[in-house]
Amino acid sequence: MIRRIRLHATRSGSLRGRLVWGAALLAAVAVLAAQTIGFLVLRSWLLHRVDEQLDDFVLPPQSFSHDADPGRVLRPPDPETVTLPSDFRLTFYDTAGHEQGALGGGRAPGPDLPESVGGLPRADGRPATVQAVSGDGRWRIQKKTGPDRSSYVVALPLDTLDGATDKLLWLNAVVLAAALAGLVALSRWVVRLGLLPLTRMEHTAQDITAGDLSLRLPDTDPHTETGRLGTVLNTMLDRLEQALHEREFSEARLRRFVADAGHELRTPLTTIQGFAELALRHEARSPAERREGDRLIAQNTERISLLVDDLLLLAKLDKEPAYRSERVDLLAVAADSVSEAAHQSDGRLIRLGTLGSGSAADEEDLELVETTGDPHRLRQVVGNLLANALTHTPPGTKVDVRVGTGRSGPTTGGTDRPGRTSPSPPLREGTPICVLEVADRGPGLSPEEADRVFERFYRVDPSRSHDHGGSGLGLAIASAIAQGHGGRLELETATGRGSVFRLVLPAGSGTP
Structure with a gap:
């Protein structure tokens, strides 16, 4: 079937050739039809003129001579008494x-x-056409009635008519040939001019095929077919280029993810392997050495288990996350998370307040902040944000947790603006939102670090030491959960000015 389609496409010729010969054929048919109609009209008119001459010619009765027998025409009129028009x-x-x-x-x-x-x-007296007695001439005849029931036939030659029509036929043939040649030449020029945008598209497409994906088709006039085609193809090329860039980014991200995962797993596995080999080679160790080795093995096993759990959770969130849909009070979630984090604050002051306040709020100042979602996952988000703040700030740093409501915008959050980073798309401006902020007064992040802070396995510490952070999956998990609830997680930070992580969720309803 494919071979037949290709064979048919080969036999059909180029579009330019089909247009040229199609236009020339149509024009030739039109010229031939006009010539045929003109020929028939002229011939009919000339023949009608001959018939009028025949009809107008009548011999007077006195032109006939009679014999002794009255009532009978004995002979035709005497030529000397009758003067005939020429050719009659x-x-x-x-x-x-x-x-x-x-x-x-x-x-x-x-x-x-x-x-x-x-x-x-x-x-019956109507004109008729007969051949000449010799040669290829023709005559137009008409029967007329003479005196005493006699009759005569009037004849006129059709040489003039036949000569005129023959010359007209030759002239029409020459005109048709010249018109056809001119039409072919003109059609080629017109078609070449009309297909010039397609020719430019062809050359641009060849350059794009050669590897230059940044090129675009030049003809995008919405009032022409080729312009609309160029617009559609440019849109398709934009999407294709974007898809290729996303694919390259995804491949690079996957390679970095695999490398980071291998690095995170290699350290605890090396530790476990080393202490296991030490236990096998030195069986006569002291009880204190055995306990220390077992503790380190258990500690690194736990690290591997937590890392695997986080990876499985991210895979589940990326695939088809299943969230519970319940009424959740973010203020209660924040209070519980602050209470749990206080035991690990290491001298850091954690305060719970309202949105927009700079200090701790009294109980009467706090308000109910309700949304719809999975309370366990939202509590996990707040816990990850607090753990991140406690891990990356020095002892004695103040950490503020603020909860409130508002509408999405440059001030309250939920939309993009300079200095604000988020891996999730922005909300529509003016959307009612619930906001939970975790703000610290630590060292902050540079713009380059802020752009990558939500990446998986990314840690600001280049040594990737676990003394200054976890596996680098906490913020990625928190961002995935926030986006799964129809909101987003965003960061506002600057070097030396601390960081503000903001969880933005639709007020009263989510999309779990």
Whole structure:
């Protein structure tokens, strides 16, 4: 089937050739039809003129001479008594219908007429066409009634008509040939000019095929077919280029993810392997050494288990996360998370307040902040944010947890603005939102670090030491959960000015 389609496409020729010959054929048919109509009209008009001449010609009765027998035409009129117009010929028949003679001269052979009236092509008096007695000439004849039931036939040669029509046919043939040649040449020029945008598209497409994906089709006029085609193809090329960039980014991200995962797993596995080999080689160790080795093995096993759990959770969140849909009070979630984090604060002051306040709020200042979602996952998000703040700030740093409501915008959050980073798309401005902020007064992050802080396995510490952070999955998990609830997690930070992580969720309803 594919071979047949290709063969048919090869035989069909190029679009330019089909357009040229199609236009030339249509124009030739139009010219031929006009010539045919003109030829038929001219021939009909000339023949009608001949018929009018025949019809207008009538012999007066006194032109006929009689015998002694009255009532019978014995002979045709005397040529000296009858003056005929040029080219006219008369043939006379008696009352019995027999030919009696002819009148008229000329060098051209006369009409081939029968010897009796009954043999005439038309005996009803209407004009008819007959051949000449010799040669290829033709005559137009008409029967007329004479005196005493005699009759005669008036004839006119059609040489002038045939000559005019023959010359017209030759002229039409020459004009048709010249018109066809001119139409082919003109059609080629017009088609080449009309297909010029397609030719430019072809050259651009060849360059794009060669590898230059940044090129775009130049003709995008919305008022033409090729312009609209160019617009559609440019849009397709934009999407294709974007898809290729996303694919390259995804491949690079996957390679970095695999490398980071291998690095995170290699350290605890090396530790476990080393202490296991040490236990096998040195069986006569002291109880204190065995306990220390077992503790380190258990500690690194726990690290591997936590890392695997986080990876499985991220895979689950990326695939089809299943969230519970319940009414959740973010203020209660924040209070519980602050209470749990206080035991690990290491001298850091954690305060719970309202959105927009700079200090701890009294109980009467706190308000109910409700949304819809999975309370366990939202509590996990707040816990990850607090753990991140406690891990990356020095002892004695103040950490503020603020909860409130508002509408999405540059001030409250939920939309993009300079200095604000988020891996999730922005919300529509003016959307009612619930906001939970975790703000610290630590060292902050540079713009380059802020752009990558939500990446998986990314840690600001280049040594990747676990003394200054976990595996680098906490913020990635928190961002995935926030986006799964129809909101987003965003960061506002600057070097030396601390960091503000903001969880933005739709007020009263989520999309779990």
